[in-house]
Amino acid sequence: MLIEHYDLDVFTPPCEPGGEKFSAIARLTVDISEVLPYLNATLRGAIYYRAANALTWKKGGHNLAFHAYQIATGNVEDYDAAVKEIDGLIKLINRTWERRAEITPDFETRQRPPLMTIYKLLPQTNCKQCGEPTCYSFAIKLVASQKTLAECAPLTEPQHAAKLAALQAIVIDAPAIG
Ligand code: SF4
Known part of the structure; x- marks a missing residue:
């Protein structure tokens, strides 16, 4: 197991005292730098900053950041949810580290594709089948x-085949872990 112990701080950011959102930081006693390229290879939408030894990820509207000795999350609903989220991230890291022989590490920094580029490649019918009210809101997500x-x-309709191929080439759409 890579991470066995950590210290946890859960707090409401100073800019929103009494606010409803919480942030949490797990301070680690081990360096998790080596697991970051494996997370980069397996987490949909992760952005890896090799020079900074850091990786960011957005999950369920929460901004997550992984550094050598620290994991942080923000925009969490309450204290218990923040504790649970950090616990889940620790388990994700440990699981990824244990599976590293099966994963090809990815050292590339993949930027998020521009919103308007994505939007223009969608069918733009606002049919709502995706659960979003418009293609634009789907593009944002x-x-x-x-x-x-x-x-x-x-x-998947034939007339959109070229657009789908273009989207598949630029959207980071791999299955997420955990
Ligand atoms: S993005 Fe959503 S609303 Fe737009 S075409 Fe696809 S399913 Fe319909």
Whole structure:
């Protein structure tokens, strides 16, 4: 197991005293730098900053950041949810580290594709089959890795084949772990 112990701080950011959102930081006693390229290879929408030894990820509207000796999360609903989220991230890291022989590490920095580029490649019919009111709101969630291309059923129609191929080339759409 890579991470066996950590110290946890859960707090409301000073800019929103009494606010409803919480942040949490897990301070680690081991360096997790080596696991970051494996997380980069397996987490949909992760952005790896090799020079800074850091990785960011957005999951369920929460901004997550992984550094050598620290994991942070923000925008969490309450104290218990923040504790649970950090616990889940620790387990994710340990699981990824244990599986590293099966994963090809990815040292590339993948930027999120531009929103308008994504939007223009969608069918733009606002049919709502994806659960979003408009193709534009779907595009926002796709860029943030909160939706996947598979959730837009019309993209599989033959007339959209070229657009689907273009989207598949630029959208980070790999299955997430955990
Ligand atoms: S399912 Fe596709 S075409 Fe329909 S609203 Fe969602 S993104 Fe637009």
